[in-house]
Amino acid sequence: MRPVRAAVLALQGSVEPHLHALHSAGCDPIEVRTPDQLQEVTHLVLPGGESTTLRHLLDLHHLSTTILERVQNGDLALLGTCAGAILMGRDEGEDPQRWSLIDVSVQRNAYGRQIHSFIAPVQWKSGPGSGESEGIFIRAPRLEQPAPEVEILAVCGHEPVAVRQNRCVACTFHPELTADPRVHRWFLGL
Numbered sequence: 525m526r527p528v529r530a531a532v533l534a535l536q537g538s539v540e541p542h543l544h545a546l547h548s549a550g551c552d553p554i555e556v557r558t559p560d561q562l563q564e565v566t567h568l569v570l571p572g573g574e575s576t577t578l579r580h581l582l583d584l585h586h587l588s589t590t591i592l593e594r595v596q597n598g599d600l601a602l603l604g605t606c607a608g609a610i611l612m613g614r615d616e617g618e619d620p621q622r623w624s625l626i627d628v629s630v631q632r633n634a635y636g637r638q639i640h641s642f643i644a645p646v647q648w649k650s651g652p653g654s655g656e657s658e659g660i661f662i663r664a665p666r667l668e669q670p671a672p673e674v675e676i677l678a679v680c681g682h683e684p685v686a687v688r689q690n691r692c693v694a695c696t697f698h699p700e701l702t703a704d705p706r707v708h709r710w711f712l713g714l
Contacts, residue, residue: 528712530567531556535581537573537607541700542708549709559590567601567712570608572662572698575632578607579621588623595625601691601714603707609694610665626689627671630696634666644680646697651677651688652710659685659697667696 532542534555546553546569553569556562568591570578582588594600602625604612613630615622622630635642646659659680667684670676677693678686686695686707691714699707 526566528566529554529564530569530712531562531565532569532571533557533582533587533608535585535587536577537571538605538698538700539571541698542569542571542605545700545705545708546712548705549712551712556587557585559586562587562590562594562600565600567603567714569700569708569711570602570604570611571700572606572608575607575610578611582611592623592625595692598691601693601711603693603695603711605695605698605700606662606664609667609696612692612694613665613667625692626674626687626694628674628684628687628689628694629668630694631666631668633663635661635664638663646678646680646685648678648686649676651675651686651693652706657699657704657706658702660701661685661697664696667694 530546530551530553532539534557543553610630612625613622615624641662644659645656675688676684
């Protein structure tokens with residue numbers, strides 16, 4: 525087993541807060557912008573931002589194919605927050621095309637526009653632990669119709685807000701914007 529080498533996709537979005545959260549979780553992360561920078565990475569964060577822009581930049585920088593191949597070979601764990609979670613969800617013919625790494629439908633901007641963003645308690649069922657943490661939802665997507673093989677890690681109310689399939693984790697909220705490093709610490713153990 526290779527030593528953990530974590531990185532944040534640094535093309536757009538919430539890059540610095542994820543770097544800080546990974547550092548707080550006990551590692552020295554790098555920023556990834558090219559396929560060459562991804563070679564030694566074992567754990568990659570796809571940050572929040574704008575999902576259409578994220579997909580376009582991934583294709584422009586020739587990263588999509590490399591990431592997908594590494595995930596499918598079991599060489600790379602992914603944590604997608606907000607826009608990253610959208611990209612990881614089931615491809616149902618949307619634009620941009622999704623990666624279908626987690627068998628769950630992801631509805632973009634499900635709670636409304638920026639003004640409808642909110643903070644609410646997240647209840648952990650498994651994964652990073654049990655108990656409650658703060659969830660920051662910014663133009664958040666909604667996870668719907670998870671397949672039986674998808675593990676629901678956390679809920680807000682009765683809705684799933686963090687899920688896992690294999691070494692891929694999707695969160696509809698922004699754990700990197702809190703002082704709690706549990707999500708990133710747990711992710712590094714995948």
